[in-house]
Structure formats: structure tokens, C-alpha cells
Amino acid sequence: MADPTPALQGGLFRLAPDGTLTLVGGRSRSSGRLHFPLAAVCPWTGADDVEPSDLPRHGRLWAWTTVTAPPPGYAGPVPYGFGVVEFDVPGEADGEVLRIVGRITVADADALSAGDPMVVVAEELPTDDGPVRTWAFAPDTGGDR
Amino acid sequence: MSWNRVSVIGAGLIHMGELFEQSYEQMARGAFDAAVGSVDNGFDPTEIDAVFVATQRGTLWGQEGIGGNTIPSAIGLAGVACTRVENACPTGSDAFRVGCMAVASGVHDVVLVIGVEKMRDKSSDEGLLARAAAGHPVYTRGESAPVLFAPFATRHMHEFGTTREMLASVAVKNHHNGVLDPYAHFRNEVTIEQVLAAPPVCSPLHLLDCCPQTDGAAAIVITSPERAADFTDRPVFVAGFGVATDHPYLHEKSTYVGLPATVEASRRAYEMAGISPADVDVAEVHDCFTITEILDIEDLGFVEKGRGGIASIEGQTALDGRIPVNPSGGLLAKGHPIGATGIAQLTECWWQLRGQADERQVAVRNGFALQHNVGGRGSGVSVVNILTTNGP
Numbered sequence: 001m002a003d004p005t006p007a008l009q010g011g012l013f014r015l016a017p018d019g020t021l022t023l024v025g026g027r028s029r030s031s032g033r034l035h036f037p038l039a040a041v042c043p044w045t046g047a048d049d050v051e052p053s054d055l056p057r058h059g060r061l062w063a064w065t066t067v068t069a070p071p072p073g074y075a076g077p078v079p080y081g082f083g084v085v086e087f088d089v090p091g092e093a094d095g096e097v098l099r100i101v102g103r104i105t106v107a108d109a110d111a112l113s114a115g116d117p118m119v120v121v122a123e124e125l126p127t128d129d130g131p132v133r134t135w136a137f138a139p140d141t142g143g144d145r
Numbered sequence: 146m147s148w149n150r151v152s153v154i155g156a157g158l159i160h161m162g163e164l165f166e167q168s169y170e171q172m173a174r175g176a177f178d179a180a181v182g183s184v185d186n187g188f189d190p191t192e193i194d195a196v197f198v199a200t201q202r203g204t205l206w207g208q209e210g211i212g213g214n215t216i217p218s219a220i221g222l223a224g225v226a227c228t229r230v231e232n233a234c235p236t237g238s239d240a241f242r243v244g245c246m247a248v249a250s251g252v253h254d255v256v257l258v259i260g261v262e263k264m265r266d267k268s269s270d271e272g273l274l275a276r277a278a279a280g281h282p283v284y285t286r287g288e289s290a291p292v293l294f295a296p297f298a299t300r301h302m303h304e305f306g307t308t309r310e311m312l313a314s315v316a317v318k319n320h321h322n323g324v325l326d327p328y329a330h331f332r333n334e335v336t337i338e339q340v341l342a343a344p345p346v347c348s349p350l351h352l353l354d355c356c357p358q359t360d361g362a363a364a365i366v367i368t369s370p371e372r373a374a375d376f377t378d379r380p381v382f383v384a385g386f387g388v389a390t391d392h393p394y395l396h397e398k399s400t401y402v403g404l405p406a407t408v409e410a411s412r413r414a415y416e417m418a419g420i421s422p423a424d425v426d427v428a429e430v431h432d433c434f435t436i437t438e439i440l441d442i443e444d445l446g447f448v449e450k451g452r453g454g455i456a457s458i459e460g461q462t463a464l465d466g467r468i469p470v471n472p473s474g475g476l477l478a479k480g481h482p483i484g485a486t487g488i489a490q491l492t493e494c495w496w497q498l499r500g501q502a503d504e505r506q507v508a509v510r511n512g513f514a515l516q517h518n519v520g521g522r523g524s525g526v527s528v529v530n531i532l533t534t535n536g537p
Binding site: 043062063064065066067068069070071072079082083084099101109114 | 269271289291292293295296297298300303344345346347348349350392401
């Protein structure tokens, strides 16, 4: 069944019928490097040979915050989590990683630690213009939601 | 050997704050009068043959198409060459750099660089916050400047053991300096305990870890070192400057405990000035948040990476410290009227180098002062200017 909630913005992710969300980045054929969000050219080399590429769904918590003072337009619960998750990138040079910012489903900074396993999940985000579908990072408890 | 192909002959600013009663042009006039009045041997403003206006965002007071050309008539120079410069939070510092290039090229003789910003005419919800992420493909819901800087603080704490007390010590120092600065927005002392107990904004940043929104204006007059001799016997020279950019997305950051644009901009400025970080006597740096000043003093080379928090709480950056930072009170206390910020920082550097900073005067040993801003998407642009009293 199609997702009834409009996406935050087209082209950032795919949502499978079972609710699995996959972020869509880009990979340059010549540089081999992955980026997010999908851009017209490779942000590292400027090459215009970018193809869409699914991003990994499992990563590690890199940095985070708990937001107590939300900006206008946001109509969800407060406080809420936000942060950066680090993903190993298959096929990249050793140690090359991609770090992605986004909402974190845990709204208590003290409950999080650097390196915690995280998984990309779909989230409905309340805004002043109605709910939108976006991605978030949730603690990865082993089950692949 | 420093670059030294431009001299500063005058500089000044208006009292920063919530200036609802003053128009954009009135604020500019105040800063212009202060700068003109500061020229040692007197100065006929019609000597100015080009004006560079630094304003980052006219939309904060309802002007979509602000172009800078309302300024010349407001300062009695109708008809003069005038161009608006915009470059995110370093708007003022980059307008100064552009003005320096205009003088050094020989195209212009005496140049006014004037920064003006109205931040308070619209509420935060309608102004800065509402427009901060507009059009960005990812940062469109739930993010703001503190939300994007807070993870840097979390990461710095994780990697180096930096504490909230260390962050707070930056706010305590800059508020103390602001008490001594008659132009500062906030002129009250705060304690570490008050900073820790302030309302949370986004962990670990609380209210007093964040700079206020401030209206303000600042102006600076520059010319060639040869012409400067007509106007002053105590010239200050532009030793060097640097600009650098970095990827605009946080996704592409190579580090979360530093800002690569600052590292590269300062490297270029130090090279142009022929100095190293150890030669700098005093610095005005971009402390939009307490964590930012800690990142800055590391990225500018004043302290080792990871030691910024310890250096701050030990007092190394205090007025009487090893490397005094933000004697004016910084963005945290003096305020951050974006286009005016860099020029106000340069004014403080000019006063410090000339021994005119009154109670907040620091010891000047080598004759070098550094000014720095960083900002834009992903903190992806930085400008560093270095002033000196050491002649060509």
C-alpha cells in the first residue's frame, strides 16, 4: 500500500511496502565516492557521472543532541533527538565513512553513547503544514525494522 | 614579511543592542560618523571614493532586495561607488577583504567598509529561524543553528573530555569582557553556575552558551600606506587575509571536532602575513556558541586540537592570559549583527593594537591582531584578517 503521508522532499529515500526506509545517495562512477543527498555532480570531484545509490541502513552513533527549543514549523514532541550517524561505505577505501544527520528517536542525550548501533527508520514528522514522512535513526536492537 | 599594502585609518561602531528606534540607514550613519571621527588628523569624508556595504540578510527586517545603495545618501556621499558584499556569517570580514583588494589594486584610493544588520525587527520565528533552512534539501524541519552546532560539542566532549564547565567558562569570560566594552549588547557578569543552570536549548548548549540576536553597525576606513600618512601618525596595516570554503553539508565533514574552513583560511592569512599563530597578541574570533570559540582557538593554532576547553577554563584566553580572545565580549556578549560583526571585531583589533581599548586593553608584544568569522551552511566558509602595527 502506498504511504499516505507525503515525503519531506522527493528523492531523499525509498519506502518499501513493509515500512523499511532506505536513504538514496549518489555515487560517482569515476571517483567511486558516495554522497548524500543525491547531487547532480560528485561533491568531491565535480564529475557529472553520478548515479543513484542506496545507502547502508545500519551505522554507529557519532554525535547527538536533545533539542529543547525547536525552530518554527516543527509541531512534534519536545524535547526531541537529533544527531549524526556514521556508516561504513561498502566498496570505499579502508576507513572511508559517510556521516548523515537526522532526527534521533531517543530524546534523552544521557541515554546515548558514541558508537551505539543505530538503524535508519521511517518516521512521521508533525509540522505546521501537516505530517510529513522523513527518516530517523533509532537504536539498533538487532531486529531489522 | 607581511603584505601591508593597505592601512586602516579609522574605525568605529554604534552601541549594539535591540535598536527598534533606529532605521537601517540611521544605524549606518552612526557607525560612519564614529569611524570618520576616529581619524587622528581629521578627515574629509568626500575623500572616500568607494563604499562596500556588508549586510547578510535584508529579509530579517522585510527587505528582500537590499542592495546597499541606500547607504551613500544616508551618509552624505550620494553618487559614490557602492557595492554590497554578502558571505554568510563572515560577511563583514569578507567585505573588508574585498575593500582591501580594491585599494591594493589601485582602482580606489580611500574606501569605506560598513557593516549594518537589523536582526530584531521581525520576531525570531518570522525571521532568522524561519528562513535559516529554507530551500535546503535536508535541513528543512527541526533544525536551527544551535541544533547543528550541538553535535560538535557532544563529539568534542566525547573525544577530548571537554566538560560543560569548560564550555561555560567561555561565556563567563566573554560576558566579563562585555562589561568592559561600552558598545556591548550585554554588559553583565555571569557565573559558571548561571551558565550551567540556564534553560537548555539543545544539549549540551544552554541559553548562555548561545549568542543573542543583535542589531548593530560598524565602519572602517582604509587607504594605501602612502595616503595613510596624511591622516595618522599611528598607522595600522593589513598584514594578510585568507578565505576558505568547505563542503556545505554536515554529511561531508571530515571532522566534527573542528572546522576545516577556519584551518585553511587562517593558514592562508598566516602565510600572507608571514607569521605563525604564536605571533598573534590578541584575537577576535567567531563565538556564536561557546563550543565554537573552543573549536576556533584550536583551528586557528592558538592551542593544540582538543585542548581548547582546558585552555579556556584555565584562563589562557582571558584579557591577561597567554592569548587573549574576544576582549570586546565576542558574539556572546557584544552581539552578532551579522554584516557588522566582522567589522566590529576589526575595530576592536585596531583599538587593541593602538592601545585604545581602555579597561580591556591587552598586552601587545608582537604587534599582530587576528580577526575571524566562520559560518554558512555546514560552517562552510571562513574569513581571517590580520592587522599589524609593524610597518612595511
